[in-house]
Amino acid sequence: MADDLELRFERTVQAESRIEPRDWMPDGYRKTLIRQIAQHAHSEIIGMQPEGNWISRAPSLRRKAILLAKVQDEAGHGLYLYSATETLGADREDLTTKLIEGRQKYSSIFNYPTLTFADVGVIGWLVDGAAICNQVPLCRTSYGPYARAMIRICKEESFHQRQGYELLMTMMRGTQQQRDMVQDSVNRWWWPALMMFGPPDSESTNTEQSMAWRIKRDTNDELRQKFVNMSMPQAEALGVTFPDPELKWNEERGQYDFGSPDWDEFWQVVKGGGVCNEQRIAHRRKAHEDGSWVREAAVAHAQKHAQKEGAA
Amino acid sequence: MSFDNAYESLLGHEDAHWAFGTGFSEALSGVNREFPPGVDREALAAYCLMLGDDALIFSQRLSEWCSRAPELEEDIALANIALDLLGQARMLLTRAGEVLDRDEDQLAYLRDEREFRNVHLAEIDCGPGPGGDFGTTIARLLVFSSWRLALFSRLRGSADPVLAAIAEKGLKELAYHRDHAAQWTVRLGDGTDESHRRMQAGLARVWPFVDELFATHPVETRLAGVAVDPASLRSEVDGVLEAVLNAAGLTRPADTRAARVAGMAGRDGVHTEAMGYLLAEMQHLHRSLPGAVW
Numbered sequence: 001m002a003d004d005l006e007l008r009f010e011r012t013v014q015a016e017s018r019i020e021p022r023d024w025m026p027d028g029y030r031k032t033l034i035r036q037i038a039q040h041a042h043s044e045i046i047g048m049q050p051e052g053n054w055i056s057r058a059p060s061l062r063r064k065a066i067l068l069a070k071v072q073d074e075a076g077h078g079l080y081l082y083s084a085t086e087t088l089g090a091d092r093e094d095l096t097t098k099l100i101e102g103r104q105k106y107s108s109i110f111n112y113p114t115l116t117f118a119d120v121g122v123i124g125w126l127v128d129g130a131a132i133c134n135q136v137p138l139c140r141t142s143y144g145p146y147a148r149a150m151i152r153i154c155k156e157e158s159f160h161q162r163q164g165y166e167l168l169m170t171m172m173r174g175t176q177q178q179r180d181m182v183q184d185s186v187n188r189w190w191w192p193a194l195m196m197f198g199p200p201d202s203e204s205t206n207t208e209q210s211m212a213w214r215i216k217r218d219t220n221d222e223l224r225q226k227f228v229n230m231s232m233p234q235a236e237a238l239g240v241t242f243p244d245p246e247l248k249w250n251e252e253r254g255q256y257d258f259g260s261p262d263w264d265e266f267w268q269v270v271k272g273g274g275v276c277n278e279q280r281i282a283h284r285r286k287a288h289e290d291g292s293w294v295r296e297a298a299v300a301h302a303q304k305h306a307q308k309e310g311a312a
Numbered sequence: 313m314s315f316d317n318a319y320e321s322l323l324g325h326e327d328a329h330w331a332f333g334t335g336f337s338e339a340l341s342g343v344n345r346e347f348p349p350g351v352d353r354e355a356l357a358a359y360c361l362m363l364g365d366d367a368l369i370f371s372q373r374l375s376e377w378c379s380r381a382p383e384l385e386e387d388i389a390l391a392n393i394a395l396d397l398l399g400q401a402r403m404l405l406t407r408a409g410e411v412l413d414r415d416e417d418q419l420a421y422l423r424d425e426r427e428f429r430n431v432h433l434a435e436i437d438c439g440p441g442p443g444g445d446f447g448t449t450i451a452r453l454l455v456f457s458s459w460r461l462a463l464f465s466r467l468r469g470s471a472d473p474v475l476a477a478i479a480e481k482g483l484k485e486l487a488y489h490r491d492h493a494a495q496w497t498v499r500l501g502d503g504t505d506e507s508h509r510r511m512q513a514g515l516a517r518v519w520p521f522v523d524e525l526f527a528t529h530p531v532e533t534r535l536a537g538v539a540v541d542p543a544s545l546r547s548e549v550d551g552v553l554e555a556v557l558n559a560a561g562l563t564r565p566a567d568t569r570a571a572r573v574a575g576m577a578g579r580d581g582v583h584t585e586a587m588g589y590l591l592a593e594m595q596h597l598h599r600s601l602p603g604a605v606w
Contacts, residue, residue: 048378049379055375055378056372056376057594057596059597059598059601061368061401061402062402063606065395065399065402068378068395068398069391069395071379071391072378072388072391075384076388079388082384117597117606167606171606174603174604174605177604178604283379286380287379287380287382290382291381291382291446293510294382294386294500296504296507297500297506298503299503300503301498301499301500
């Protein structure tokens with residue numbers, strides 16, 4: 001019996017069909033998905049902070065509206081993704097607790113500080129750009145609710161990327177001080193953006209099983225290469241350079257060669273040593289704890305209301 | 313290579329499905345922007361600044377909740393309300409700027425505190441932070457949106473076609489803001505002992521700033537037929553607030569009134585101490601890079 005179920009699951013995945021919430025699935029598949037989707041949801045929620053940092057100071061009302069709407073979209077992405085984990089039997093409150101207790105991770109990129117308004121543009125261009133490269137393949141991932149959430153998220157991320165790039169284009173047409181601000185920001189974010197694809201394939205532990213289950217579709221290194229190839233012409237059009245002396249077109253490979261990120265820094269930030277790790281979690285914890293009386297009141301009110309209706 | 317390359321096919325070229333536009337000219341397209349004959353333009357500009365600054369400064373306060381709300385759904389809702397108000401502010405500042413020959417950003421970022429004409433209710437700190445909490449924020453939102461909704465529903469009849477169009481567009485937004493605030497007021501008033509206490513305290517915090525909302529300013533008197541006399545809104549707004557507070561089991565605070573300063577308040581450009589810090593934060597980057605384009 002179990003073998004039949006497992007066989008059917010394997011066939012569904014191999015046929016590129018979707019696994020849906022009520023279908024049988026191996027425990028490992030379910031756990032891997034909950035971990036991956038929760039981590040993605042946490043990243044959206046923590047990711048509200050670095051950009052939210054500039055809402056109050058946005059230098060024009062149009063940019064303020066764009067930024068506020070973008071950060072709001074991220075909250076929306078977090079919501080869809082937590083909902084997707086709930087189809088697998090997870091619980092949002094429980095996942096939030098795991099996040100603020102440091103038992104589940106989020107994308108390490110958000111542990112870097114946003115120091116100037118150019119960072120808002122560069123995050124849109126490079127960080128959202130890298131996220132899109134990671135996420136577009138997930139629109140075809142084997143778990144249906146995740147794949148469908150990703151289609152919507154990728155559309156919105158793509159819009160954010162365009163807005164980020166458009167901000168940088170505008171700044172590059174402005175004063176020398178603005179151009180310097182953009183280049184400085186690119187210098188700070190380029191390597192962290194490349195790290196978003198995860199460690200090199202030779203050191204990545206989760207890749208193989210996830211590829212077999214069609215949860216993951218491309219290796220870290222393949223996606224990183226794709227991102228570099230995509231970003232170079234954009235940098236040229238913008239008039240900025242990337243801080244990598246090894247970065248150059250390789251005629252033979254038909255791709256760009258590029259240097260290796262500082263993986264020691266990567267692991268240091270992943271393990272909690274980034275400039276903002278503690279701050280990001282403390283901020284999320286405070287919001288959650290400060291809001292507990294509000295959530296309790298909403299539940300209490302709903303219960304009283306239900307009782308009244310029941311009595312009537 | 314097109315820069316959207318890999319995901320262009322996903323996005324397509326229609327932007328209609330994006331929840332929030334970032335332009336605003338479309339919203340008022342087709343509206344006659346000529347000034348009505350005989351209108352006191354200086355007063356019209358001042359009036360647009362009053363209503364625009366109310367929205368801009370309150371939006372700035374509400375957006376402080378971004379990533380700090382009690383629940384994700386609420387984070388989205390408060391950002392939504394802040395965005396609506398920011399949109400109203402931009403249309404109103406743009407209208408003022410048509411008289412003053414300045415654009416929305418010059419008006420938002422390059423005026424000094426004494427030139428801002430918003431009511432104090434918009435600027436005070438109601439949390440998150442030392443000035444309040446979610447209950448205080450909801451109390452302010454309830455009062456502000458009930459008042460502004462009543463104001464905009466009359467402003468639809470303004471002799472200025474632009475103000476009338478802004479009011480028409482804003483009305484649906486404000487009805488949602490008021491509804492959202494009223495629902496939370498009831499939930500918090502009825503929910504737990506703690507939420508009841510906090511909601512009542514929130515009302516006490518904002519109540520001294522209610523009276524200013526209904527004080528007629530000389531600018532409004534000069535604009536008969538164009539502006540709404542806020543004194544005429546009092547009984548309607550009081551009725552709405554009373555109904556919500558009753559449903560929530562909350563008590564209307566005693567009618568305390570924040571004193572004016574030498575007879576002046578927000579509409580005269582005389583603000584609370586909180587305003588200087590708010591503007592310092594909001595304006596600093598714009599002012600730090602003169603000549604920059606954003």
